[in-house]
Every structure is written in C-alpha cells, then in structure tokens.
Amino acid sequence: MSKSYVIGFPRIGEQRELKKVLEQYWSKNCSFKEVENVSKQLRLKHWKYQKDAGIEYISSNDFSYYDNVLDTCIMLNAIPKRFKNLENEELYFSMARGNKNSVAMEMTKWFNTNYHYIVPELSLEDEYKLNATKIINEFKEAKENGIKTKINLIGPITFLGLSKRVDRGDTYELHSKILPIYEELLKEISKLDEEIIVQIDEPIFVKDNEQKVLSLIKPTYDKLAKVSSKLKIVVATYFEHSIEATKILVNTPIFGLALDFLYGKKNLESLEAIAESNKKLIVGLVDGRNIWKNDIEKSINILEEISKKVEKENILVSSSCSLLHTPFTLRYETKMDEQIKTWLSYAEEKLDEIHLISKLFFHGKENLNEIENKDFEKNIQANENRKSSTLIHDETVKQRVQDFKKLSRDEKFEDRIKIQRELLKYEDLATTTIGSFPQTPEVRKSRRDFKKGEISYETYEKDMKTYIDYCIAFQEECGIEVLVHGEPERNDMVEYFGEQLKGYGFSQNGWVQSYGSRCVKPPFIFGDISRPKAMTVDWITYAQSKTDKIMKGMLTGPVTILNWSFVRDDKPRDEVSKQIAVALSDEIDDLQNAGIKIIQVDEAAFKEGYPLREENIKTYEDWAVRDFKIAVSSAKPETQIHTHMCYSEFNDIIKTIEAMDADVISIETARSGNELLKIFKEVGYKQEVGPGIYDIHSPRIPSVEELVTQIKLLLEVLPKEQLWINPDCGLKTRKWEEVKPSLKNMVEAVNQVREELK
Structure with a gap:
C-alpha cells in the first residue's frame, strides 16, 4: 500500500447536501434526525471516496455540523454562561447562531483562509469536563463500515491560542485545566482499537509565538504521547513553517509530524532534526488551499531531496492542509473551457494526485498500472500546456499596469x-x-x-x-x-x-x-x-x-x-x-x-x-x-x-x-x-x-x-x-x-x- 495521507476532507457534500438539510432544519422544515441521517450518509461517502482513491490515512472527526472549534468547545464543556440552560442541538446551534435571548459567539477567520471558526469564550470559573461522544461515535461508525480512520483533534495549545478570555485574563493560564481533559479523551480513544493514529492539529505553531507558548509544547506532548502505547500521535501544522515548534516536538514521544512544504518552505530547515528523531514525516505537497493541478514531477523532486535527509520509510505523502478549503469535485464542471479544466484539481482529484505521487515515489514509474501511467502523462502535458497558453498571457494588460502612474487621489482627506x-x-x-x-x-x-x-x-x-x-x-x-x-x-x-x-x-x-x-x-x-x-x-x-x-x-x-x-x-x-x-x-x-x-x-x-x-x-x-x-x-x-x-x-x-x-x-x-x-x-x-x-x-x-x-x-x-x-x-x-x-x-x-x- 502507498503511504498516502490526507489532513482532512470537505464535509459540505458534493452537492452541498449538508448546507441544504441544515437550512431546512433551521427553517423548521425537517427534524434534527434528518440532519443526522444526511450527515451519516455524507461521512460514509467521503470515507469511501478516500479509500477508493488509495488513501491509507483517512480522518474521522474532521466532519462537523457547523465548525470543528465549536465541536471542541462542546468536547471540553467550554460553554458560555448564557447558553448553560440549553442542551444538545439547541445548545450547539445557539452558540453558533444565537437565539432570541442570547447573541451568538464571535466568529473570525481561520488563520489566513476564508473559513470562519467560532471563537471560544473562556473564563477562570469554567468547569471543564469531557464529552467524547461525537469523536468516539464517528470512529466506530467508520470502523463498522470497514474503514480504519485516524482521529483528528484540534490541539490544546491552538484551542487556547484561538480563544478569548471573557474575564480579561490570558487564555494560556487555562492550559493546566484543559490538558487533563485531553489526556482523559486519549484514554477513551485508546479503548477503541489496538492501534490508533490521532492527528492533533496545532496550526498556531506556524505563527510568531512568544516563549510562554513554546514552553507549553514539550510538557503537553510528553504527557499526551505517553497516555497509551496504543496511540500514535501526529502533530499537524499548516499554512506556514513551524520550525520553532518542530525543534521541540522532535524531543517528545510523538509518532510523527505533518508539515506544509508548499506554504512553509522553511520546514526544509527542520529535516535534520526530524531525521535524528526517527519520527514519521508527513510531507504536505498537494495544495489544500488552491485548485491548480499538482506538478507531480516537481513534487517527486522535492520528495527525493527530503529523502536525502529523512529515511524514505519514514515519509508519507499528504495534502498541505485539510481539503476543506477546496471545492469537492470537477465531475460537475460541464461548461468550463476544456483547456482550463485540465489545469485544475479539486478535492476528489487531489486524492488521486496524492496516491499517484506516493506510488511514484515509493515504487517507481515502472510499477504504475495503465490508468496511473496515463494520469501521469496527462499531468505532465497539462502543466506544460499551462506555461505557454495564450489564454494566460496578455501583453497589453502587462504594459498598461507597468506604466500606470496614478497611485493615489490628489487631495487630502481634510x-x-x-x-x-x-x-x-x-x-x-x-x-x-x-x-x-x-x-x-x-x-x-x-x-x-x-x-x-x-x-x-x-x-x-x-x-x-x-x-x-x-x-x-x-x-x-x-x-x-x-x-x-x-x-x-x-x-x-x-x-x-x-x-x-x-x-x-x-x-x-x-x-x-x-x-x-x-x-x-x-x-x-x-x-x-x-x-x-x-x-x-x-x-x-x-x-x-x-x-x-x-x-x-x-x-x-x-x-x-x-x-x-x-x-x-x-x-x-x-x-x-x-x-x-x-x-x-x-x-x-x-x-x-x-x-x-x-x-x-x-x-x-x-x-x-x-x-x-x-x-x-x-x-x-x-x-x-x-x-x-x-x-x-x-x-x-x-x-x-x-x-x-x-x-x-x-x-x-x-x-x-x-x-x-x-x-x-x-x-x-x-x-x-x-x-x-x-x-x-x-x-x-x-x-x-x-x-x-x-x-x-x-x-x-x-x-x-x-x-x-x-x-x-x-x-x-x-x-x-x-x-x-x-x-x-x-x-x-x-x-x-x-x-x-x-x-x-x-x-x-x-x-x-x-x-x-x-
């Protein structure tokens, strides 16, 4: 099997099925049971798409009715006081959307993407307790359908970094209260199977973090990685490099690191430290944020360079981040210019790219089957075609923009x-x-x-x-x-x-x-x-x-x-x-x-x-x-x-x-x-x-x-x-x-x- 890995997958559905059923539910035109049924069908379909594409490491708990950070609030019982009298779906959607009596929680952008997350509201008075129902149920659901998943979690340090304190304190002060809940969660997860990979997303590590944040990394992952020998912890970062965090994480007992080598090219500077630690390196090379066809030859070259420092057997090929940020599939694009369409790759097509890159890297071109060989040739041809296409280059536009001299208004505001x-x-x-x-x-x-x-x-x-x-x-x-x-x-x-x-x-x-x-x-x-x-x-x-x-x-x-x-x-x-x-x-x-x-x-x-x-x-x-x-x-x-x-x-x-x-x-x-x-x-x-x-x-x-x-x-x-x-x-x-x-x-x-x- 190829060593192919996906950070996360879109959840809205290829025809926006989740959107439609949620809006029917909010309009009181269907019951929440119908939302649950549609969601279950979507999860199963999405897992099967990934499995059929040859992806080895598929996620559970990357699905959400609204937002994964909101799900983490529910998991931790980090619920603002104004919603404490509510339960189940009424609680969940009131936190996200507000209700007649209470304003919704704040919403802001997920790093530098166009996705929005619900901002957790924390306080020293909070009493955190574990609610692992969603996480455990989704893993079991996949397993019952013959699909072994890794479990995705938003990491404790990122959760705190993205939160706000309603009592004006520093969110990181609550680390000692939240970490035991994560330990308890991992104990529960360890009961689910003989071996489980848990992907803990810590994208906060790609920012310029103060020493107080960096100092939390080692104690956090020393503890989490030692909860159970059945668990293999992968810490995932994306959207930039995370050199500072990587230097620390290689000295913890985690199983591996998932790093973005497209938007975080400086991650290449961490290779020697990763190699010395003998940890798995999940190499993010297929763009989870854009829709252009991967240049597979270029990706193979990058992997070959990485393998000069990190042992090949410790490398896995992955998306750069969750494919949540890309459209679902090109299958329904019947009106698009055919030439342009050959340059594009949506989430479903990216699965095939990850599989093909992985197979080429680990097994060589001579071991591709006929279909894979054709796909590889098409990839080379499409990338060459794009470089020279007259659809792309307009010399008149380039010249006008180069010569444009009016750079501001003439008068002052006053x-x-x-x-x-x-x-x-x-x-x-x-x-x-x-x-x-x-x-x-x-x-x-x-x-x-x-x-x-x-x-x-x-x-x-x-x-x-x-x-x-x-x-x-x-x-x-x-x-x-x-x-x-x-x-x-x-x-x-x-x-x-x-x-x-x-x-x-x-x-x-x-x-x-x-x-x-x-x-x-x-x-x-x-x-x-x-x-x-x-x-x-x-x-x-x-x-x-x-x-x-x-x-x-x-x-x-x-x-x-x-x-x-x-x-x-x-x-x-x-x-x-x-x-x-x-x-x-x-x-x-x-x-x-x-x-x-x-x-x-x-x-x-x-x-x-x-x-x-x-x-x-x-x-x-x-x-x-x-x-x-x-x-x-x-x-x-x-x-x-x-x-x-x-x-x-x-x-x-x-x-x-x-x-x-x-x-x-x-x-x-x-x-x-x-x-x-x-x-x-x-x-x-x-x-x-x-x-x-x-x-x-x-x-x-x-x-x-x-x-x-x-x-x-x-x-x-x-x-x-x-x-x-x-x-x-x-x-x-x-x-x-x-x-x-x-x-x-x-x-x-x-x-x-x-x-x-x-």
Whole structure:
C-alpha cells in the first residue's frame, strides 16, 4: 500500500447536501434526525471516496455540523454562561447562531483562509469536563463500515491560542485545566482499537509565538504521547513553517509530524532534526488551499531531496492542509473551457494526485498500472500546456499596469470631506447599510434560470429591477438616508466581478464552506486581468434614477477580490492584485461620471490576507495599500469613497487602515463590543467610521432600546460628526422578516439619540 495521507476532507457534500438539510432544519422544515441521517450518509461517502482513491490515512472527526472549534468547545464543556440552560442541538446551534435571548459567539477567520471558526469564550470559573461522544461515535461508525480512520483533534495549545478570555485574563493560564481533559479523551480513544493514529492539529505553531507558548509544547506532548502505547500521535501544522515548534516536538514521544512544504518552505530547515528523531514525516505537497493541478514531477523532486535527509520509510505523502478549503469535485464542471479544466484539481482529484505521487515515489514509474501511467502523462502535458497558453498571457494588460502612474487621489482627506459634506448634506449619525439585501428564493431562481438559458435577459432584467425597486421603497419607507440597490444581480461579491473580468474563470459547482451552512463559489484567476466593459454602472444608475436620495455604488476591492479567489500560482500575488486595481479604477471613474456620488469599495478580506509571520507583513501591507489606493485613484474629491472591513482585529493594522485613505470605513463590531472602536480614538483617526451596531450573522432582532444603548456607547468613543450607523455586514444571508424590523429599529434608535443630542 502507498503511504498516502490526507489532513482532512470537505464535509459540505458534493452537492452541498449538508448546507441544504441544515437550512431546512433551521427553517423548521425537517427534524434534527434528518440532519443526522444526511450527515451519516455524507461521512460514509467521503470515507469511501478516500479509500477508493488509495488513501491509507483517512480522518474521522474532521466532519462537523457547523465548525470543528465549536465541536471542541462542546468536547471540553467550554460553554458560555448564557447558553448553560440549553442542551444538545439547541445548545450547539445557539452558540453558533444565537437565539432570541442570547447573541451568538464571535466568529473570525481561520488563520489566513476564508473559513470562519467560532471563537471560544473562556473564563477562570469554567468547569471543564469531557464529552467524547461525537469523536468516539464517528470512529466506530467508520470502523463498522470497514474503514480504519485516524482521529483528528484540534490541539490544546491552538484551542487556547484561538480563544478569548471573557474575564480579561490570558487564555494560556487555562492550559493546566484543559490538558487533563485531553489526556482523559486519549484514554477513551485508546479503548477503541489496538492501534490508533490521532492527528492533533496545532496550526498556531506556524505563527510568531512568544516563549510562554513554546514552553507549553514539550510538557503537553510528553504527557499526551505517553497516555497509551496504543496511540500514535501526529502533530499537524499548516499554512506556514513551524520550525520553532518542530525543534521541540522532535524531543517528545510523538509518532510523527505533518508539515506544509508548499506554504512553509522553511520546514526544509527542520529535516535534520526530524531525521535524528526517527519520527514519521508527513510531507504536505498537494495544495489544500488552491485548485491548480499538482506538478507531480516537481513534487517527486522535492520528495527525493527530503529523502536525502529523512529515511524514505519514514515519509508519507499528504495534502498541505485539510481539503476543506477546496471545492469537492470537477465531475460537475460541464461548461468550463476544456483547456482550463485540465489545469485544475479539486478535492476528489487531489486524492488521486496524492496516491499517484506516493506510488511514484515509493515504487517507481515502472510499477504504475495503465490508468496511473496515463494520469501521469496527462499531468505532465497539462502543466506544460499551462506555461505557454495564450489564454494566460496578455501583453497589453502587462504594459498598461507597468506604466500606470496614478497611485493615489490628489487631495487630502481634510479637503475632500469638506467638499463632500457640503455637496452630500448628510446628518451626523447618517444611516446606511453595508450593501446587500436578502437574496430571496425568487431572486436566486431568476438568476439561476437566466444562467441556464431558461428565461430571456429581458425577463431576468425585469425581475432584478423589480427587486431593486422593492429594496429602494423599503429603505425610503424605513427612513434610511444613504441607500443601496440590494445587489440582487450578484451571486457573490467576488464571483460577480470575476465573471466580468478577463483572465478570470468560474465554476458551476466549485462551492467551498465559509462558515456553518454558508458556502461561497470563488472564481479563479488563470490569466492577466482586464475589464472589457463596465460591470456595475447600469444597475446602479437605474437604482439612482428611482430615488432622490443618495445611492451608493458597490464594488469589491482589489485585495478582497484577490483573497477570495483561487489565485494563479505562476505569478506573484502582488502583481495580480495590481492588475485588478487598475481595472477597478476604470469602474470607479465610470460610476462617478454617471452621477454616483458615493462609492463603496469593500475590503472585507483585507486582514485575512495577512501573512502569518511578522517578517512577511510589511511587504503585504505595502502592496495591499498601494492597490486599494490605485483602485480609488480615479475618484474626484467630491466622490466619497467608503470601504467595509469585517472579522478584523484592527489594533495591529490601524496605521495601515489610515494609509488606505478611504473617506468612510464601516467595520464589524457587534459581536466584540466597542473594543475594536477604541483603537480609532487612540490613534486620532480622522476619517469617518460606521461601526456595525447589530450582528447580522444571527437571526435575532435587536430592540430599539438595545440599539440606543449601543449608539450611546459609540458616542463615548467617537464624536457624532465622525459616526455613521449601520448593521455590521451585508444582509444577503438574512430573511426580510428579520431585516425589516431590525433596520426600522436601527433608524428609530438613531432618531431617539439625535433628539436627545439636541
């Protein structure tokens, strides 16, 4: 058998089966039993896919109804007080999504990916106790179906590193309380079989950790690896190198290390220490974060280099990280350009790549069967074809971007804002929303039917304009001051633009889990980027023609378009980003020339693109700020530029946000209180700010009183002249019956506060 290993596998299903059944359950259209049944079918199907592809080390407990960090909270009984009276699925989903009485737990990005995890809330008062039911049941379920799995766990040090202390202490102080629960868990696992591999994920080790964190590694893994001789512990890190942790881990009794050799090339510097320890090395070479076909010849060369230091028998071939971050399968991509399709590999195809690389490395080309030989030849051919394809290279675009000289707006903010205030005449505490309104079943159906060719463009356009009219009428009735058109024509804030930019590809079924049941279908950048024609002008100018109020133009910024796309791997990311920025500068110019006075350029993913290591941050900030400023450089002084950022801790990047020089920034603060906002005051931030005053990721409707309190808290931090009032994110995923009362309450709260301020 080949030594092939997968860190983790997607769980949403090849046709988003988990998403669909969860949303039926939340809408009370099916029982939780149905969710359990669908989930069981998915787990079995996913295990069999991996087994049939020749994967030797397959995971259990990589499945989750919502999020693996949330699962770990349940496993440890790390449950916030406000949910203590709940049980089972009601407890679980209330922690994730909130309920009528309690706000949901905070959610933020999983390292520098587009996946979100639920942030654990910890306290010194917590009483941790083991709940191993899910972990044990899934292992047994696989075993009953003839599949021996490794068990995936999120490690104790990473769990603490990703948590927050609600009593303001240091999360790592709780290490001595949590570690015994992990020991107890491993004892329970050891009863399940004669030999079990337990993969403990510690991605926190790839960051720049303080000595206090590094000092926890040896005592933790000395203890965990000695719980039972039946257990073989593999510590997995990914997304970067983990040299510092590896130096320590090789001196513990763990079985092996799973390291990322794609995004953490410096892991090569740890080979001698790993070799001396005689531990297994799981070599992450097949990209778990991108969709490009692996260059198998290159992967074999890397393995040969590694095997000069680490004994071949101690090497296993793996994905670089969990395949959770890639779409499921190319099988349903029937409309994609056939040439481009040969360059791609989704999760299912990556299984075959891992198996083929492993077989070639361990057994040689002469031992491949006929099908494997053909697959290897196809791989070589596809990679050669991609290097020279005319679909990729556009000399006109390269030259224009190279010659582009307008790198920022001409006027200072202080001068621009005076002109804008005079022209736009908006009040203090101006009300607006972030951009999208609910995407109803009717809107989705019309868009889907048009894409399938089942309705004409005229019918589709009429449907979209009818919905825009509805959104405008509601906002005017509600009393919102700066309007949006609702974005019914947009399937996704990045895919929509990707479909209209040259050099972009898109898929029919390339869905990736973002959080819970929320899936996104990122476009992919395969070639040089340009904008053949205006992308948003017709829709926005139509909306503006239907109201006397100001209508915001809505664009996604260059860095977010980049970070929420699968990006070509044959060109530096900063060069790709600059191409997008130049294209967007043309769109902004077209919008303002068409009479649009406020344009929002969302950079929701600006923070998540940050490198995980300090040494790489300045380079990223330099080009990310450069490209935002290039995108808005065409804006006249009277055109007000807004931006929106979410899921961000701003303390460490506030100077970078200032350097972006947007006129107004809206930010997501509802789940994290006013802590984020205080930094804006501390640095003397001059531009205007729209802190989200309620959480849109929860179905609960905030009361007027609650929102008044929230606005008053904002006013303790920033003056009314500097504040805008808005929800904390777009309303696309919510329902009108939640949106309408929430926004009406928001406007009423602003009116009450304004009256009091008079």
